Amino acid sequence: xxxxxxxxxxxxxxxxxxxxxxxxxxxxxxxxxxxxxxxxxxxxxxxxxxxxxxxxxxxxxxxxxxxxxxxxxxxxxxxxxxxxxxxxxxxxxxxxxxxxxxxxxxxxxxxxxxxxxxxxxxxxxxxxxxxxxxxxxxxxxxxxxxxxxxxxxxxxxxxxxxxxxxxxxxxxxxxxxxxxxxxxxxxxxxxxxxxxxxxxxxxxxxxxxxxxxxxxxxxxxxxxxxxxxxxxxxxxxxxxxxxxxxxxxxxxxxxxxxxxxxxxxxxxxxxxxxxxxxxxxxxxxxxxxxxxxxxxxxxxxxxxxxxxxxxxxxxxxxxxxxxxxxxxxx
Numbered sequence: 001x002x003x004x005x006x007x008x009x010x011x012x013x014x015x016x017x018x019x020x021x022x023x024x025x026x027x028x029x030x031x032x033x034x035x036x037x038x039x040x041x042x043x044x045x046x047x048x049x050x051x052x053x054x055x056x057x058x059x060x061x062x063x064x065x066x067x068x069x070x071x072x073x074x075x076x077x078x079x080x081x082x083x084x085x086x087x088x089x090x091x092x093x094x095x096x097x098x099x100x101x102x103x104x105x106x107x108x109x110x111x112x113x114x115x116x117x118x119x120x121x122x123x124x125x126x127x128x129x130x131x132x133x134x135x136x137x138x139x140x141x142x143x144x145x146x147x148x149x150x151x152x153x154x155x156x157x158x159x160x161x162x163x164x165x166x167x168x169x170x171x172x173x174x175x176x177x178x179x180x181x182x183x184x185x186x187x188x189x190x191x192x193x194x195x196x197x198x199x200x201x202x203x204x205x206x207x208x209x210x211x212x213x214x215x216x217x218x219x220x221x222x223x224x225x226x227x228x229x230x231x232x233x234x235x236x237x238x239x240x241x242x243x244x245x246x247x248x249x250x251x252x253x254x255x256x257x258x259x260x261x262x263x264x265x266x267x268x269x270x271x272x273x274x275x276x277x278x279x280x281x282x283x284x285x286x287x288x289x290x291x292x293x294x295x296x297x298x299x300x301x302x303x304x305x306x307x308x309x310x311x312x313x314x315x316x317x318x319x320x321x322x323x324x325x326x327x328x329x330x
Contacts, residue, residue, distance in 0.1 A: 030054060030065040038062035039185045040090040045102045046073045047302045048164035049093050049117070049173075051312040056178050056195045060188045064089070066102065070304045072277050076101050086110050090184050093117075093177060098161035120176035121169045123159035129230050164300055166231035167207035167316075171200045206316050210236050213320050218328035223264060223272045223292075225252075225282050228299035232319075238327075241269075243282055252282055264290040271326035273297035276306035295322050 031054035035041045038061055042053050045066040053063045066082050067073045078086070078101045086092050086102070087109035094102050095117045106114045117123075163169040178196035182189030214236045222233055227242040243252045243260050264272065264286060272292045274283040283294045298307050298315050308318025323329070 030063045033059055033062045035062045039188055042091045042093055043085050043089040044093040045076055045099045048300050048312060052174055052177055053093055055199050056174060056192055057181060058191060058195055060185060060191065061181065067302065070302060073099060073301050078105055083109060089113065091115055091180060095161040097159055115177060115180050117163060117173050118159060121163050121172045123163055124230055125159055129160055129227060160230050162228040162299060163231055165229060166235045167203040169231065171203050174199045202313055206313060210320055213324045214329055216330050219269065220327065221267050221269050223260065223269055224297060225274055225278055229297065257282060257285055261286050261289045264292055271295050275299055276304040277302060295326055297322055
């Protein structure tokens with residue numbers, strides 16, 4: 001079941017340090033396949049795309065992850081060596097607007113070999129995320145842009161890049177990646193297609209679990225600090241209530257925190273979510289003022305020791321468990 005719904009805004013930024021091999025690292029062969037023994041090389045800067053590439057590419061593809069384990073991917077700055085990796089890769093797999101440093105490197109070094117998810121998957125415009133209104137004043141998002149910083153539109157472009165929290169969109173990306181891999185390595189085309197089919201089956205199973213788990217819930221409001229969860233909430237009939245915006249690096253003002261605290265009390269919301277790669281102070285402040293609990297909801301931008309799993313499927317299922325508990329689903 002796919003139902004649209006209003007969404008709201010979020011952001012607080014920071015990073016946690018962690019060294020899980022599951023999410024690769026700067027210049028690393030994220031899937032353990034070296035460029036010398038691979039049929040092709042692929043580079044990406046964010047974990048969900050790395051997961052797709054390693055699952056679909058198998059032993060034929062060397063996948064290099066540009067973001068250090070546990071680091072905030074939005075803040076990625078590339079070294080000269082990494083820019084060289086982007087230039088030399090057979091495929092640069094990325095989402096335009098997610099990581100400005102990757103966008104720039106692709107534009108300058110790999111425009112002919114890049115696969116932009118935004119070109120094959122329908123992404124949600126940022127203005128749609130911020131423009132809905134359910135009777136509460138959420139103009140603080142734009143007020144915050146005026147108070148400081150560049151604003152999330154500048155940082156993320158015109159569309160929300162966090163498509164991977166919708167399993168159907170992930171299936172579309174998987175199919176497009178398998179097709180591109182087959183074009184680069186025709187001898188492996190059948191293997192890439194077969195692997196993509198397996199990935200799609202796994203994603204469809206996760207999507208069904210979400211549909212079933214969230215079909216009957218006492219609450220539908222998901223309070224987050226960083227509105228990375230639009231695709232998840234829209235896909236499953238929930239409402240995202242956020243502190244600021246899509247950009248995780250902006251700090252919420254006291255008035256923003258107070259407004260969200262009022263919403264939490266008005267709607268009798270019992271849980272405020274924080275993220276593994278963000279400090280919990282804002283969520284804890286809201287929880288302290290309202291009596292709500294603080295739980296982790298992972299936007300899957302990376303894998304850390306605080307993630308509710310160690311790979312894409314297990315983290316998605318961990319998020320579902322957190323949601324069903326917080327929303328009192330039966």
